[in-house]
Amino acid sequence: MSDTHYSPWNRLRNSYSLSAWVATGVVLVATTLFNAGKGGPSLGPLLTTALSFSTFTVLVSLGQMLVITSGPGNIDLSIPSVIALSGALSMGAMQSSNGLIALGILVALSSGMAVGVVNFLLIRLLKIPPIIATMASALIVLSCAIAYGRGMRTAPPALLAEMLVTRIGYVPVFSIFAMALTLLVWLLLTRTIYGRALCAIGQNRNAARLAGVKTDFHVLLTYAISGALAGLTGCLIASYSGGNSLDQGNEYLLLTVAVVVIGGTSVAGGRASLGGIWGGALFMFLLVALLNTAGASAGLRTLLTGVIIVMVAALTERRQTR
Amino acid sequence: MRHFRAHITRLLSAITFAVLLGLIYRNQSLALSYLGLTLLLGASVPIVFATLAQMMMVSVGDLDLSIGPFISMSAAIGAIILPNSPWLAALLYVLAIGVYVFCGVLIHVRRLSSIVVTLGLSFIWLGFALLLVPSPGGQAPQYLVDLMTWQPPFVPLPVLFAILAALIGYFIFNITVFGTVVRGFGGNPKVIERSGRSSLGIHAAVYALAGVFGIVSGLLLLGQTTSADANQATSYTLISIASVILGGGEFVGGKIYALGSVFGALTMTLATSFLNFYQVSSDWQVAMQGIILIVALSLRTVIGYSGKPA
Numbered sequence: 066m067s068d069t070h071y072s073p074w075n076r077l078r079n080s081y082s083l084s085a086w087v088a089t090g091v092v093l094v095a096t097t098l099f100n101a102g103k104g105g106p107s108l109g110p111l112l113t114t115a116l117s118f119s120t121f122t123v124l125v126s127l128g129q130m131l132v133i134t135s136g137p138g139n140i141d142l143s144i145p146s147v148i149a150l151s152g153a154l155s156m157g158a159m160q161s162s163n164g165l166i167a168l169g170i171l172v173a174l175s176s177g178m179a180v181g182v183v184n185f186l187l188i189r190l191l192k193i194p195p196i197i198a199t200m201a202s203a204l205i206v207l208s209c210a211i212a213y214g215r216g217m218r219t220a221p222p223a224l225l226a227e228m229l230v231t232r233i234g235y236v237p238v239f240s241i242f243a244m245a246l247t248l249l250v251w252l253l254l255t256r257t258i259y260g261r262a263l264c265a266i267g268q269n270r271n272a273a274r275l276a277g278v279k280t281d282f283h284v285l286l287t288y289a290i291s292g293a294l295a296g297l298t299g300c301l302i303a304s305y306s307g308g309n310s311l312d313q314g315n316e317y318l319l320l321t322v323a324v325v326v327i328g329g330t331s332v333a334g335g336r337a338s339l340g341g342i343w344g345g346a347l348f349m350f351l352l353v354a355l356l357n358t359a360g361a362s363a364g365l366r367t368l369l370t371g372v373i374i375v376m377v378a379a380l381t382e383r384r385q386t387r
Numbered sequence: 388m389r390h391f392r393a394h395i396t397r398l399l400s401a402i403t404f405a406v407l408l409g410l411i412y413r414n415q416s417l418a419l420s421y422l423g424l425t426l427l428l429g430a431s432v433p434i435v436f437a438t439l440a441q442m443m444m445v446s447v448g449d450l451d452l453s454i455g456p457f458i459s460m461s462a463a464i465g466a467i468i469l470p471n472s473p474w475l476a477a478l479l480y481v482l483a484i485g486v487y488v489f490c491g492v493l494i495h496v497r498r499l500s501s502i503v504v505t506l507g508l509s510f511i512w513l514g515f516a517l518l519l520v521p522s523p524g525g526q527a528p529q530y531l532v533d534l535m536t537w538q539p540p541f542v543p544l545p546v547l548f549a550i551l552a553a554l555i556g557y558f559i560f561n562i563t564v565f566g567t568v569v570r571g572f573g574g575n576p577k578v579i580e581r582s583g584r585s586s587l588g589i590h591a592a593v594y595a596l597a598g599v600f601g602i603v604s605g606l607l608l609l610g611q612t613t614s615a616d617a618n619q620a621t622s623y624t625l626i627s628i629a630s631v632i633l634g635g636g637e638f639v640g641g642k643i644y645a646l647g648s649v650f651g652a653l654t655m656t657l658a659t660s661f662l663n664f665y666q667v668s669s670d671w672q673v674a675m676q677g678i679i680l681i682v683a684l685s686l687r688t689v690i691g692y693s694g695k696p697a
Contacts, residue, residue, distance in 0.1 A: 140502075142625070191685035196450075197632050200625050204677030212670040280505060319452075322506055332500040364521065364617075368514025374507030375490070379497055 082329045082341030085375065089348040096355040109235045115350050116240040117229075117305075122324055122346040123243050123316070124298045127250050128259055128291030129321040130342060132195075135287045136267045136334040140197040143180055144295045144321060146206040148314025151176045151299030153210050156219035156309045163224040170300055177296020180206055182291040189281060190289075210311060221304035229305045239301070244343075251339050267335030324349060327377050397635045399690075400650035403683045407414025407657045414664045421543050428545035431656035432535070433458065433613065434626055435552045436604035438634075438652040439645075441627035442556060443597040447573045447590065449494070449501035453509035454601055455624035455682055456647025457483070459617055460516040461605025466525025466615035473544070484598035486511070491594030495587050509624070516617035521576060521618040531610035548607070549649050569593060571639030626655050629680055 093115075097108045125144055132141045151173040160168035168182060187198035231238045254260035262283045265273040274280045303309035326332060327348060328341020342369075352373065356366040395402075411427070418427060437454055444451040461480070469476040490504050509663045519525075539547055560566035572579040572589050580586050608620060633639070633654060634647030658676045662669070 187681060191681065191682065192688040193684045194632065194638055196638070197590070197629060197680060197684065200629060201677035201680040204680075206676040208671050208674030208677075210675065212668065215670075224619055298492045319509065326500075326503045326506075332503055362518065362521065363516050364517030364519075366514070367517055369512050371510025371512075371514055374510060375493075375504055378499055378503040378507060379493055 078296065082338045082344055084330050084380070085341045085344030085348055085378075088327075088373075088377065089344050089351060092348060092351040092355050096351055098357060099358045103131050111354065113232060113235045114293050114353065115236060115347055116235075117237050118352050119343070119346040120237065120240045120243045121298055121302055121305075122320060122349065123247065123342055124301070124383075125295050125317050126321045126324045126342050126346060127339075128294035128329070128358075129248065130325045130330050130337055131287045132291045133325055133330055133332060134263055134267045134334055134337040135284050136387075137332075139195045139334065140199065140322065141181075141184065141288065141291045142196060143184060143203040143206060143238040143320065144291070145314035145318045146203040146210065147177045147180050147292055147295040148302060148317060149311050150180075150206050150210040150213070151296035152216075152303035152309035152313055153311075154216035155300035156221060156298075156303050157213070157217075159219075159222050159225075159379065161220045161222055163222045166222050168227075168282075169222070170198060170297065173296040173300035174293045175296070177292040177294070177299070178289045179292070180296075180349055181292025182285065184292065185285045187350065189284070207311075214309065214311060220308050223305045224308075226307070228312060245341065246319075248325065254337055254339065259286060264337070267331075269312040269335075306312035320349065323374055338383070346350060389686065395690055396649050396687055397644050399634045399635065399683055399687055400630075400647045400654055403633070403679065404650050404654045404657065407654060407661055407679070409491060411657070411661060411664045421538075421541075424543040424546060425538075426456045428549070428653060428656060429611065430659075431602040431619065431653050432548045433608035434623060434630070434656055435549055435586070435649055435652045436600050436607060437620070437623040437627040438630040438648050439552055439556055440597040440643050441605065441631050441662050442560075442636065442643055442645065442648050443569075443593045443600065443621055444501065445573075445628075445636050446560065446569050446643045447593050448637070448638070449505075450598060450628065451505050451626055452502060453512055453620045454597070454627055456512035456516065457598070457601045458605040458608060458620035458623055459615075460512040460519070461510045461602045462609040462612070462619065463516045463519040463525065463615040463617060465531065465606050465609040466527055467519045468529050470526060471679040475578045480602050483602070487594045487598035488591045491585060491590040495590040503586060504586070513617060513621075515615035516615075520617050523614060525615040527609045527615075531606055532613055532673075535607065535610035536582050543574075553588060553646045553649040556649065559644055560643055565592070570641050570643060573642070575641070626676075627652070629676075630655055634682065654683070 096111065096325050100107060100111065125148070129141055129144065132139050154176050155169040155173040158172040159165045168250065184195075184199050187193050188195050188204060191198075193201070229237070229239050233241070254263070255308065262278045262280075265276070265278055266280050266283060268282055299309075299314060302313050306313065324342060324345035326345075328345035329338035330341065349370070352370060353366055356369060361369070397501060408418070415423075417423045424513060437458055440454050441451055460483070464476050464479050468479065486508070490508055493499060494501050494504050535544070536697035542550075568579060568584055569589060572584070572586060576586055604623070605620070609615060612619065612647070631643070631648045632649035634649070635644040636642055636648060654675055658679045659672055661675055662672050
């Protein structure tokens with residue numbers, strides 16, 4: 066299929082992330098109007114909060130997106146546990162000291178990456194289905210976090226905590242860092258052998274292997290990247306919220322899958338939609354913010370979130386070719 | 388040899404269960420008594436029925452990520468509405484099954500991924516449960532509490548429920564024509580469609596049955612806990628999936644073993660209390676489920692029977 070005879074408008078209309086962005090725009094305008102009526106935060110501060118919280122979601126969802134793209138059945142359920150463990154390990158390594166920030170981040174990245182590699186080995190060598198393999202490793206990793214942390218809460222280094230709330234205008238600096246990282250993943254997906262191989266593997270693993278793609282290596286890389294991103298996020302969340310806690314990653318299990326799917330990535334694999342990750346993450350946050358200002362209870366908020374996920378899925382998921 | 392391997396694969400969860408129980412018995416011989424089994428396996432009763440619900444979905448190649456919150460919600464309806472207005476509660480249960488059927492039809496007609504739709508559903512159930520019980524509360528109807536504290540002669544109650552669930556599962560999948568058609572549909576939808584069966588009807592029926600088992604699980608859970616909490620069954624989603632796979636089922640659909648899945652659920656329950664008998668720090672209790680999953684499923688790989696023609 067050649068895209069050449071499509072006008073830019075047609076290409077935009079056919080883009081898989083469009084619905085996520087349109088929905089985000091609608092919710093953003095609605096929230097702003099609501100806030101203006103009630104004297105709540107205006108557009109600027111709202112944007113800052115939305116970007117801050119969405120950045121965490123985006124970071125982990127990038128990894129989840131790569132994993133889901135690597136083929137049907139592939140999913141990373143170990144993300145919440147990795148966030149808990151890396152939060153505890155990195156805070157422990159940094160000892161609240163500014164001089165040890167680099168070490169802490171290194172610990173966070175490598176602990177996450179190690180879990181990712183273990184996930185891959187369970188899937189590849191022991192032939193355990195990815196859902197079960199990552200679930201099992203999640204349980205073990207969570208136990209490690211419990212045993213290591215013992216409910217201990219270490220404060221982050223002051224410098225790191227400060228860096229996370231620094232902003233230029235209304236945009237937090239670390240959101241800009243996450244955007245740069247998104248760009249990097251985009252380059253990875255579109256300009257490198259890894260990216261092309263990943264999509265090929267996602268569409269048909271056997272065909273990819275027969276075509277000479279090193280499937281094992283690329284899938285290993287995918288799980289390692291997902292783990293590393295979750296590890297990094299664990300460290301950042303702990304720093305942002307003044308210390309690590311065991312349940313700091315809980316919400317990211319379903320949230321990452323929801324964000325990836327709303328963003329237009331195919332659940333069947335083989336098609337990643339990177340722009341949709343930001344759209345999906347902002348949408349999920351703003352939706353909750355909107356329902357909050359509208360005075361909805363926690364129950365109603367959750368219920369409407371569910372209704373909207375089902376609706377978005379029903380309206381945008383293209384028919385699977387398989 | 389192939390037959391032998393196939394049988395071992397199907398019985399893997401039963402063997403794992405027996406080994407765990409044997410190891411517990413070695414340290415605490417009272418574990419195998421009537422009271423011991425009642426206490427050890429008590430928590431398995433709702434999980435066994437959650438597993439039955441998940442089996443329905445896996446049998447057609449779908450996954451239900453919403454069964455945990457659905458069970459929480461069923462328990463919440465039972466604790467808040469059932470005691471005072473049983474008819475309204477019944478109506479809500481029928482509506483909930485209706486939503487399940489609607490999603491089954493939606494998934495079929497729009498060819499959606501069941502993972503995404505049931506992910507959305509999980510938020511809907513959780514939201515409704517939170518509306519009913521914003522904080523833990525409510526009171527279970529006395530007959531449910533009586534049922535769950537009943538001490539039947541000779542056979543401990545959790546064992547009785549496990550046998551019942553295995554029989555129901557076996558009956559649905561291995562005795563009825565419907566079960567054969569469903570398994571066939573999971574294996575190869577096109578063939579079943581060409582033989583004149585309505586695949587829409589199969590999807591609807593499977594989702595309806597999943598809803599029914601979810602409600603049963605919720606009511607049994609409520610009988611045990613006597614009050615409702617919007618998050619009390621959240622973990623059942625993943626445990627039920629693990630039980631079905633441990634029991635010899637496969638995600639591709641069509642391969643499902645009722646007895647194995649029930650033993651899978653019992654194994655997952657036993658795994659959490661196992662370490663109590665070996666003076667290991669309770670920190671590692673969570674890990675035990677993961678380790679047992681890995682060991683049992685890698686054994687299956689080692690035995691090397693994948694169920695496919697060689």
